[in-house]
Amino acid sequence: MNLRHKMLYVAMSLAFAPGTLFAADQDATVQNAPSKNPEAADKKVQNLDAISVSATKRDTPLQKTPVAVTAISVDTLDRERVMTVQDLTKLVPGLQGTSQGDHGVVTLTLRGIGNDSAKTEYADPEVATFVDGVYAPRAEAASGLLLDMDGVEVLRGPQGTLWGRNSTAGAISFQTAKPDIGAGFYGNAQVEAGNYNQIGSRAAFNLPISNTFAMRVAVVHEQHDGYVDYQDPSGQLPSVAQQQQTYLASGGTAANFKPIDPGQYVQKGDKYNAQDQSAARVSALWQPSDSFKWNLSYEYFIDRGTPSMSLMQTPREGEKFWSTLSDTAPYLHRTSNTVRSRMDWNITDGMQLSYIAGYNKYSGQSDFDQDVGVSVPTSFTTNGVYQDDRTNSSHYKNWSQEINLKSTGPQTVDWILGAYYGYENNDIRFDIPIMNGTRYGTVSWQGSFIQPKETVESYALFGQGTWHMSDHWRLTGGLRWSHDDKENKGGINWGWAYDPTVPQLPISPDVYPDPSNGFSISQRNTAKYSKSKPTWLVRLDTDVSENGMVYASVSTGYKSGGTQDAGTLYKPESLTNYEVGSKFAFLDGHMTWNTAVYYEDFKNFQLSAPIVYPDGNHGLGFSNVGGNTKVLGFESELAYQQVDDRFNLIFSAIPKKKLGTLIYAGSNDYQGLPACPPASNLANCMNVTGNDLPHAPDVSLTAIYEHTFHLGNGGRLTPRASAQYQSSQWLSYFNLGSGDKQKAYVRGDLSLRYSEPGDKWWVNGYVQNVTDKKTRTSAGRFLMADNSLQYVSQYLAPRTYGVQVGVWF
Numbered sequence: 001m002n003l004r005h006k007m008l009y010v011a012m013s014l015a016f017a018p019g020t021l022f023a024a025d026q027d028a029t030v031q032n033a034p035s036k037n038p039e040a041a042d043k044k045v046q047n048l049d050a051i052s053v054s055a056t057k058r059d060t061p062l063q064k065t066p067v068a069v070t071a072i073s074v075d076t077l078d079r080e081r082v083m084t085v086q087d088l089t090k091l092v093p094g095l096q097g098t099s100q101g102d103h104g105v106v107t108l109t110l111r112g113i114g115n116d117s118a119k120t121e122y123a124d125p126e127v128a129t130f131v132d133g134v135y136a137p138r139a140e141a142a143s144g145l146l147l148d149m150d151g152v153e154v155l156r157g158p159q160g161t162l163w164g165r166n167s168t169a170g171a172i173s174f175q176t177a178k179p180d181i182g183a184g185f186y187g188n189a190q191v192e193a194g195n196y197n198q199i200g201s202r203a204a205f206n207l208p209i210s211n212t213f214a215m216r217v218a219v220v221h222e223q224h225d226g227y228v229d230y231q232d233p234s235g236q237l238p239s240v241a242q243q244q245q246t247y248l249a250s251g252g253t254a255a256n257f258k259p260i261d262p263g264q265y266v267q268k269g270d271k272y273n274a275q276d277q278s279a280a281r282v283s284a285l286w287q288p289s290d291s292f293k294w295n296l297s298y299e300y301f302i303d304r305g306t307p308s309m310s311l312m313q314t315p316r317e318g319e320k321f322w323s324t325l326s327d328t329a330p331y332l333h334r335t336s337n338t339v340r341s342r343m344d345w346n347i348t349d350g351m352q353l354s355y356i357a358g359y360n361k362y363s364g365q366s367d368f369d370q371d372v373g374v375s376v377p378t379s380f381t382t383n384g385v386y387q388d389d390r391t392n393s394s395h396y397k398n399w400s401q402e403i404n405l406k407s408t409g410p411q412t413v414d415w416i417l418g419a420y421y422g423y424e425n426n427d428i429r430f431d432i433p434i435m436n437g438t439r440y441g442t443v444s445w446q447g448s449f450i451q452p453k454e455t456v457e458s459y460a461l462f463g464q465g466t467w468h469m470s471d472h473w474r475l476t477g478g479l480r481w482s483h484d485d486k487e488n489k490g491g492i493n494w495g496w497a498y499d500p501t502v503p504q505l506p507i508s509p510d511v512y513p514d515p516s517n518g519f520s521i522s523q524r525n526t527a528k529y530s531k532s533k534p535t536w537l538v539r540l541d542t543d544v545s546e547n548g549m550v551y552a553s554v555s556t557g558y559k560s561g562g563t564q565d566a567g568t569l570y571k572p573e574s575l576t577n578y579e580v581g582s583k584f585a586f587l588d589g590h591m592t593w594n595t596a597v598y599y600e601d602f603k604n605f606q607l608s609a610p611i612v613y614p615d616g617n618h619g620l621g622f623s624n625v626g627g628n629t630k631v632l633g634f635e636s637e638l639a640y641q642q643v644d645d646r647f648n649l650i651f652s653a654i655p656k657k658k659l660g661t662l663i664y665a666g667s668n669d670y671q672g673l674p675a676c677p678p679a680s681n682l683a684n685c686m687n688v689t690g691n692d693l694p695h696a697p698d699v700s701l702t703a704i705y706e707h708t709f710h711l712g713n714g715g716r717l718t719p720r721a722s723a724q725y726q727s728s729q730w731l732s733y734f735n736l737g738s739g740d741k742q743k744a745y746v747r748g749d750l751s752l753r754y755s756e757p758g759d760k761w762w763v764n765g766y767v768q769n770v771t772d773k774k775t776r777t778s779a780g781r782f783l784m785a786d787n788s789l790q791y792v793s794q795y796l797a798p799r800t801y802g803v804q805v806g807v808w809f
Contacts, residue, residue: 048585048592048639054173055155056464057162057416058406063583066476066541066551068156068596068635070650074149074177079706079720079751081766082152083145083222085129085172090702090724090747092154093635093652096695098777099308099794102368102389111156111600112631112657112696113169113575115608116732116778124559128159128167131174132297134340134358135164135400137424137456144301144336147279148204148218150175156635157577157598158557160535161478164420164460168557168575178295179214179285180206187809194802198224205809216283226271226330227798228309229323233265236316236325236376247379258380260438266326272309272369273797274330278302291346299338306330307368310780310792313739316376321774322798325373327439328388334364352408357401366391370432374782374790381441383785385434392429392509398456399423415465424456432618433506443504446496447618448513449565451525453489458482458560464537471543476553478537484529484560491525493565495617522617527567533558533574548584555579559606565619571604573624591640602629605660607733609667612683614676618668621682627660631693643708650702657693659733669780670734672789688733695777697729697744714757723748731779731793739791742776747796764804772799 051062055069062071070092072082082088086097086106096109098116107116108127115126129136146152152174159167187205192198204218238246240259247257283297307330315321338360345353370389377384404418433439433446464478494513502518513519535558541551557575564570581596604624611621631654638649664680665688666673673684706720727744734740751766776793784790 048589048641053153054175055153057404058408058414063547063585063592063594064549066474066539066549066553066581066583068579068581068594068598070154070156070637072152072154074151077146077149077152079753080704080722080749081751081768085146087146088152088154088172090722091650092156093637093650094156094633094654094696094700095154096777098695100778102307102366102370108172109695110154110169111598111633112654112693113600113602114695115606116694124166124562126166126169126559128163128165128171129174130163130171131338132176132295132340132358133173133342133356133402134338135422136360137166137398137422144303145220145222145277145279146174147202147220147281147299148177148216150177156596157579157600158535158555158575160482160557161462161464161480161537161555162416164462164480165422165458165482165484166559168559168573176281176283176297177204177216177218179208179216179283181208181211181214181285181287184208188806189809190804190806192802192804194224194800196224196227196800198800198802200804212286212288214285216285217281218283219278219280221278223276223305224274224800226274226306227322228272228311229320230265230267230271231319231323231325231373232267233260233262233325235318237262238378243379246382250379250382252379252381258440260377260380261440264327264439266329269329270306272306272324272326272330274306276304276306293344295340295342297340299336299340301334301336301338303332303334305332307332307366308794309369310372310778310794312372312374313776313779313791313793324369325376326369327371327373327386328367328369330369331365331367333366334362336360336362346408350407350409350411351405353403353405355401355403357399359399360397362394362396364391364394371782372792374792375784377437377441378785379437381437384437384441385444385782386437386439386441386506387432387434388439388506390431390433390509392431394428394430395426397425411468413465413467415463417463418461420458420460420462422456422458424454426454426456427452428454431507431509435504435506439506441504443496443498443506443518445616445618446507447522448494448507448519449491449619450494450513451488451491453487454491455485455487455489457485473542474540476537476539476541480535481532482535482558482560483532484562486529486560486562488525488527488563488567491567492521493523493525493617493619494519495522522613522615523566523619525563525565525567527563527569529560529562529569531561531572533560533572544582545584547586547589548582550580550582552580553577561606562622564608564622570606570622571624573602573604573606575603576601587640590642591638593636593638595634595636597634598632600631600633602631602660605629607662607665609665610669611666612668613681614678614683616683621666623662623665625660625662627689629660629693630656630658631696632656644710645708646704646706648702648704650700650704652700653698654696655698657696659688659691659693661689662733663687663689665733667732667734670732670736670740671781671783673734686734688735691733691735692730694730694732697726699725699727701725716755718753718755720751720753721748731776736781739781739789740779745773745775747771747773747775759808761805761807764806765802766804767799767801769797769799774798 094111156170159171189203192200202220208214279301281299287293343355370387371385375384400422402420406416430449434444460482462480466476497520535556537555539553561572579598633654636651640647664685666682666685676682676685702724704722709717753764755762775796778794
């Protein structure tokens with residue numbers, strides 16, 4: 001990691017801290033501006049039933065919104081140290097996050113529905129992600145930092161009517177903090193340090209330019225060393241004499257023998273599971289009149305961390321758990337530039353026109369040790385495996401625009417009409433050299449997947465209306481028509497041709513595969529997919545008291561099909577969701593209790609996985625699960641807030657999560673599966689019909705409590721504790737036993753915060769994963785030379801701790 005690069009971002013954040021002195025010297029108007037500190041000592045306790053959400057694309061009270069939605073405030077994001085999307089999982093019923101090492105992304109599962117292989121230019125996620133209403137289509141969107149947020153809403157269940165494609169299981173809507181024209185100059189900054197050489201800094205400030213224009217600037221940098229140490233190969237490799245004996249026994253000759261070079265194993269440099277991310281955002285608000293406003297922002301994100309390593313569930317004797325015998329140095333280089341725009345025009349007192357547009361340009365490269373050092377080679381060509389999963393280049397461009405017209409204010413019928421257009425243009429080259437023994441061994445197989453142009457074009461028209469039948473009864477109906485065109489132009493998969501006249505070398509990024517260097521075309525991927533689909537919603541809700549409501553809904557979701565390797569097509573998946581929910585407020589709004597019972601019925605549920613074909617070539621295969629994939633669940637969120645006490649209880653139960661019919665399911669991540677019949681077009685597979693869906697524990701429970709103690713000097717001391725329990729859960733749809741499962745666990749966090757009497761600064765100490773629990777989020781397995789099976793997993797972070805210092809000005 002570049003020290004100059006790190007310190008630059010730290011300095012940028014700290015540069016805003018002198019604003020405290022600047023603010024103190026301003027005129028009376030600025031002096032009297034609100035501090036915007038959400039935890040100021042004299043603030044009133046906000047009634048929980050007064051929290052507003054935009055789940056229906058209009059601001060409505062959370063407790064009066066008949067949708068299963070979790071609203072997470074900026075204060076909660078801060079106190080729970082929510083830095084990325086994966087950190088949200090314990091705060092949302094049924095939400096799970098899985099890190100994917102080879103592409104360095106996070107895939108999401110909600111209510112038991114997800115796809116761990118939705119990480120390429122082909123596959124679409126099940127949980128849609130939006131920032132300020134702009135859709136982020138690729139999995140990389142879930143890997144960025146959460147910068148200067150105003151809040152997060154997680155909508156559970158299909159949101160296809162208003163939110164559109166690929167929100168089959170739900171949608172996550174991030175709202176960034178916006179400029180404030182009338183509030184004067186104010187801001188905040190914080191720095192932190194912790195174990196694993198963790199350093200973090202962030203700052204944001206509001207800058208009013210005139211009485212119609214304001215800007216906001218925010219920056220963040222987060223870094224820590226990798227959690228995974230490198231193992232010393234010298235104590236594990238056999239002697240040179242043993243290597244030679246093994247090599248000769250395998251059919252080699254003394255003339256061709258080479259001793260294993262220990263220097264090929266990584267011993268220094270950046271470790272796996274390291275973070276080095278920075279982001280900056282400049283936002284502007286122009287409001288020339290009460291009837292029109294325009295929010296515009298530019299965001300820059302850079303990631304120079306390292307991928308997350310899969311670890312052996314049972315380490316070799318004498319080796320640490322958080323360690324790996326790696327022959328591929330980790331590398332991650334991602335850059336994202338995003339522009340978002342929203343215009344709102346109040347045409348009349350009862351009608352508003354909105355235009356939301358966005359553009360994103362992403363580029364990335366990565367290197368990942370896919371063999372994860374699970375086998376120690378016995379010679380330079382035997383027993384071990386060298387596999388480097390390398391993204392030579394990936395470029396994703398997408399832009400979208402939506403226009404909607406909706407009613408405002410009290411109406412007999414609340415309505416919204418809209419149109420949407422989105423476009424993606426993606427390209428990628430992904431290489432997989434696989435060598436026997438070591439990188440200097442013979443070729444087992446290797447390939448290069450070159451997709452020069454993968455496009456997605458999406459259109460939609462939608463409308464939704466809510467009829468206020470009486471003072472207490474409301475009926476809602478919604479309809480959306482979506483059309484998707486996907487096209488792969490000129491995509492080629494190259495595979496090793498096993499030409500004995502060609503030197504057996506792992507393919508390098510500067511080599512274009514062709515017959516002269518040992519490759520032949522295994523698949524041509526040119527294809528086009530085009531299909532339309534309507535989705536709809538019917539919902540009835542009623543007030544059962546002044547502080548309670550119940551609702552019942554039937555809604556449908558849709559995720560488009562598309563093209564895959566060999567130019568074949570896969571079908572769209574569809575979902576019908578039946579849901580009954582309730583929302584109640586107690587204690588004058590200081591306690592809320594929201595529940596939902598749901599039943600999901602999927603058809604043509606999509607699964608994708610890296611596979612091996614009968615001819616030995618590799619690819620990414622998609623399957624549509626036959627019959628019905630069914631999920632039954634219950635969710636509950638209890639929140640309590642008083643002046644000095646805050647308590648949350650988040651509960652999810654998924655007793656039923658059955659996959660439909662899939663006789664031939666394969667995955668390179670699970671070696672040792674039975675041989676498949678020719679009809680399957682797979683080398684190895686198994687029947688997973690009726691298996692449980694992964695990442696769907698029967699029971700999940702999160703409890704969070706904090707209490708504020710008032711000190712004699714006027715300061716406040718606030719301890720906070722949170723704990724999450726999850727019952728056992730499968731990590732894949734293969735359901736292969738204990739190695740493919742995360743057993744029941746409890747994981748807890750602690751923090752202690754001091755706020756000084758004037759609320760100008762605070763100090764917070766924290767410990768996350770207090771008991772240093774080893775929690776698996778995914779699994780895979782390797783077939784060893786002795787025909788045993790060795791399981792590996794991705795894991796949540798080990799115990800981390802640190803101190804934060806923040807200022808408000």
